[in-house]
Every structure is written in C-alpha cells, then in structure tokens.
Amino acid sequence: MRHGRYRFVASFLAVPLVLYTVFVVSPYAQAFYIALTSWNGFTAPKYVGFANFTKMFHDDLFWKAVQHNLFLLIALPLVTVVIALFLSFMLNVAGRSRGGVRTGVWGSKFYRVVFFFPQLLALAIIGVLFQQIMRPDESGAINGPLHLIGIGPVGFLTNPTIAMWSLVGVLVWQAVGFYVVLFSAGMSNIPQEIYEAADLDGAGRFNMFFRVTLPLLFDTIQVAWVYLGIAAFDAFALVQVLTVEQGGPDGATTVLANEVFKHYLRQAGYAAAIGVALFFLTLTFAALTIRLSRRERIDF
C-alpha cells in the first residue's frame, strides 16, 4: 500500500509545514511588503515604493553596520576555527602514543570540560559579565591590574578602533568550546591506522596536523564555517547588552540586526528594509559557501 504510506508521511509533515509557513515563511513575506511601505506599527501602512531603500543607501549607520557584519564574517570564523582546531588537536592527538592509540596532552579531559563552560552561559549573561571585565576604569577586571602596574586604562569598549575587536574576542571566547567538541568528534572519526602509518613514516606533530588531521577534518570545518558565518550575521544580543550606547561609541560596533531593532518601533517600514538587506546578505553568504566548498568527499 504505497498510497497509504504517503498519506502517513504527509500527516507527519503537515503540522511542521503549517507551523513553518505561519511562523517563518509568512513573516518573511510580510517583511518584504512592509519594506515597501511607510508604517509606524499603529496606523495602516502606506505604500512608498523603494523610498526606504533609497534612504537606507544614504544612511551612514547602515553602511557601518554592513562593514561590521562583514568584518565579523571574516574574523569570527577564522579566529574561532584556528583556536578550536589547535585546542582539539592538543586534546586528542598531540599527546604521546600509548600502545598505538593516540591521546591528548596531560589533563585533556579536564580542559575539555572547562573549554565548554562558556557555551552554557546565555549571551546576555556573557554581555553583562564582560561589561565588568572590560570596564574602562580601575574597577574593571583587566584595567584594575593594569592600573596597579601603571598602564593607563584601555578603552576596550570605548575606543572605537578597539571596540569591534573586543566584540570578536567575546564572541570567540563563547563559541570556541563548542567547536572544540565538534572537532574532537571529527578527529575521533579519523582511523588510528592512518596516524600509525604517519607515525611510522616519521611525521612530527606539525606534519601530522597539516597533512593528516586537517584534510580529513575538512567536512567538519566546513560545517563550523557555515555556523559561525550565520552567528556573524547575528551578534545582536551581545551588541545590545555589552557595547556603549548599544552599538557605539558613535556607531563603532553596530550591526545590521541592531539597526533593525533601533528603528522597528517608529519606522517599521525602514526597519523591514534593513531586514530585507540582511536577508539577502545571509542568502548570498550561504550560496557562496555551498558553491566554494564543494569538494570530493574522502570516505574512510
């Protein structure tokens, strides 16, 4: 009874499909319409064509936000993946070979748990936490000790040139633990025989990493890259909680999601236009990643 089976499958899919349409597809579609209107959330929306987009292209803060999102898109995955790869290599492979089984450095089980801690905290909590850590006076957790040895306070969040890097630092700190776990899982899938063979051929840790681990881990890294790229287009909560004047000083840390949030209460049409821009940026990123990372799979 093939027919009955389809009905069975369809009945399972119906509920999620309806939910998806109502709560995901429909708001997206509406945002496209709202972006073409002048609407403040209370009166009926008025169709204004592409006026919101023209305004957006002349808005300095919009361009700043785009720049910051692109900066995050490059910096966040790069830094996170490099650190996470290094750490998971140290935790899983870099130790001595015991009876032919490669293990991590001493204490790696303990470190693995510690690295994962930040992942358990909500971003809002991390924001508040780092506000105190990066506080620009002698009460700050970093500036306090600096003050004692006579180094002037560092404006982690107040200096416009440093603020964006501080943001990246916090995002990396939060994300790294998860990717250490992800890469560890990937590494444990790599057969021991390959390492053994490399060992016999006299490969050191360096060659072991770059010639064995990295190529065989490529699929996992690719997944990590996509996840982190998506996170880079968000960053909303952290900017909102952590930074000076929610995206400042003077727009130095604002991101697109923040610009949407800032305007949606009074100029919902304009906010939707920025949202549409964000949508297309994310879509472009996803398409590019899929295209660029097409590669033959290595099965083992």
Next chain:
Amino acid sequence: MSLSPENQDTVEASPFGKSGLDRRTMLRRAAAASLVAVPGLGLLDACATGGSGGSTPTSGGGAKSKDNPLGVDPKAPLEVIIFAGGYKDKYATDIHVPMYKKAFPNADVKESSTQEISTTLQPRFSGGTPPDVVDNSGTKSMDFGTLVDGGQLQDLTELWDAPSVDDANKKVRDTIQAGTIEIGLYSGKPFVFNYVSTVYGLWYNAKLWASKGWQPASTWTDFVALLDKIKGAGITPIGYAGANASYYMYRVILTSAAKIGGADLLKSIDNLEANAWTNDAVHKAAEAWGSLSKYSDKSFLGLKHTEVQLKQNQDKVAIYPSGNWLESEQKDNTPATFEYAMMPEPAVTTSDKLPATSLYLAAGEPFFVSAKGKNPKGGMEYFRRMLSKEGAQGFTKTTGSLTVVMGASEGLDLPPGLKSSSKAAAAAGSNSFYYLFDSWYNDTLEKELRSATNELFYQGGNADKFVARMQKKADAIKADSSIKKFTR
C-alpha cells in the same frame, strides 16, 4: 544561539488583588486578540499590519454626579500598567488603585507593572486591546508621536476641565504646575498627562562641600575656579555616564544654550527650524561644556549611570548632572556623609538672556489613557484621583518625588536633596524651560545627540563638529516625509 533579553516577558503579576495580569492571561488575550482582529483571513493575510482596526470603548459611562463629574460607569473594570522604574509601582498599588476602588467599590481594577513598556504593550495596541491607563516611561517606552498618529490616545480636555477632588469650585487644570498641560500637547491636543515635577541641575554632596569650603558657582569664571579646586583635592570634578546616560549631559548643554539665547531657542530646535543648532548660543554652550572635558575622566564613556552615581556617593566624582529623582534612586548607596544638593547650571556668558537661576523644569513620567481601551472615562477619573492632594502626597511619600500638584508637598517633611531642588525651582520662578524633541524624534535626532555629546565630551570632539552634525541630522529629519513632524 541564545536568548536575547528583549524577548523576556517581564509583566509581573500584581500583588494587588487576586486578578493580577499573569503571563497565561496575557498569552490567552493576545491569542484572542489576533483571532478577533483578523476574522476569516487566509494565513498570509494574518499579518502584522492587519490588526490596527481597534475596538470601540465598551463602557459608555454612567450618570454624572458631584463625586463622579466625568460620568464613569462605576462597575466598569479598569486596567492600569505602571512602568516599574525608579518610582517602582508601590504608589499605584498602595495609594491610587485603593483610592479608585474606594470611590467605585464595584469596579475591578487590575494593576500590573513592567520595565519594558513597548515590548509588552505594543502588540496589544496593534491588536486593538490596549489597557486603559499606561505609564509610558523608561528607555523602552512607546513613541508618543506614533501613538498620536494612530489615534490611540484619549483627549484629556475633559479631565483638565473637571472639578478637582479637593475643591469642587476649582478646575483640575488650575491646581497644577504651569506648563504641565502644555508639555503633554500633541498637535494642539492634551493627550498626555505628566505627573511628576522634575527639576534638573548639577548635583553635589553638600556635606563634603561644606567641609572643604566649596561654594556653588553662578558665573563661568567662578565655576571653572571651583572645578580647579576640586581637581586639586584629587576628586574628578565633573562627569556623566556615556554608556547609557549621555542625555543627562546634553540637557546641561541645551540648558546653557537656552540661558544664553533665550528659551525660544529650544522651541526652534523642537520645530526643526533651519540653523536652530548652528545658532551662536548653542555653539557657545557646546564650546563651554566641551572645554570642561579635561575636568572629567574619559573612562566614564564606558560606564553606566548607576556606576557613575555610585562613584559620586563615594566622593570620587564631585558634580553630576541629573534630575531630582537622583536622591531617591541612590537611597540605598548614599552613606551618612553624603547629602544631596542641587545647583542650577552657571551662566556661560556675562550677557545671558536668562538669569543664572533659570533651569530646566519639566513635568515628567508621562501617563495616558487609551482612546480605544474599554474604559477611557475610568482612566481619566483615575488621573483625577491621582491629582488630588491625597493622591499627590501619597506619591511623594512613597517615591520621594514631587508631583505637579501645586502645594501638595506642603507640610511634608522632604529629604534634603528634594528640598534643595524645590528651592531652586522656586528661585527660578517663571524662568524655566524644556524641550520635546527627545520624545518626538527619539530614534533619530535624540540618538544622534547622544553620540554627538559623547564625541564632544569624551572623544575629543569640538563645538563646530557638534553643531554641524546636529544641524545635518535635523535637516535630514525635516526632509524625510516618512517621519511624522510636530511643532509647538
């Protein structure tokens, strides 16, 4: 990846009455509202823009009488939402709601409080089921411009013309501080009722100053000399919190501008007039205050208001610009060696148009009644009770803040900071002023001014950049037809 704080449902069940608005009823109501608002439409039409039709008042009112001049239906329920900020909501639950219930024992009054007015209430306004009385205050308040635009606010003319609770021969409008009604005018109609009388100025520790022999200054030369003395004593002379409270500082700059060039200057700024910012008085004020950045600490740019205020309580900062809620806000952190006092901003030039005693005095904490709510008359009656002597004194006692009700604080034993600020207000007499652009253009001009002020004071900016930047933004807003304009 994780929760953002904006998504939290912060409506708390009220300790008052058994029918406090809890989360479940909220959800149920929201669901019901969306069903009512969009009957029989397809999925894609059940959209955010569909529910703005609103409902009509269900309570037409009852018979008018001496005790009920507005003709409130004595049985109609009333829903009150209070912003749980610095004033908390005890004044409503302990004073005003019981007063209303005493007058109308059969009315079911629900009070709830939130710190996120717009997050909690905007969907209800869009959905046509707004609460009756809203204390629309705080960073997350709803924009009055858009509320007025949407016809959401009840015209309060009837309230202002009604007889006062204390004296039936006096209209309510004659029992309150001058300018209270004017500040709540939108497009010429009194939509908003501001309850709290707020005096703004420069705050200092009277006990510390007495022990050091420092005197409040009224001229600029004296003021700078004072700052030098304070700096010599190893205390940061002046500062504000750049991270979230730069508007305390721009109020100081604009207060000085008004003193130099007259109060009409603030009107021209509100009205987005050409060259309102590039005006010489604004430039002079920005230059004067900007030059004081060497008396502050650049790291304050990254601090929040609570952090700088705490520093002041620890005598690490001498002068802090704020309003007269400061004393009660800091009550828990103020040591016995600290006694709040307030001075007006000193005269910047020797030829200021207004006297040095003039100051920024505003009716604040805006309340409104929903025009599309169920019981608009009850809402106005609730305001009338708030404006009685009993209601006003109860508020002052619970919150330590003054109300716009004239003479209501007589006979009350006020704390020293409040006493000092009401003295300053009395000395200013009719020389007081305010601006409204900060609520009219809150997401545009106001945000720009925050950044511009931080740039001027903490990031090495100057007066030329400051006025040019603000004028550019004001001109852009004026040219943008999608932003609703106001004039006064």
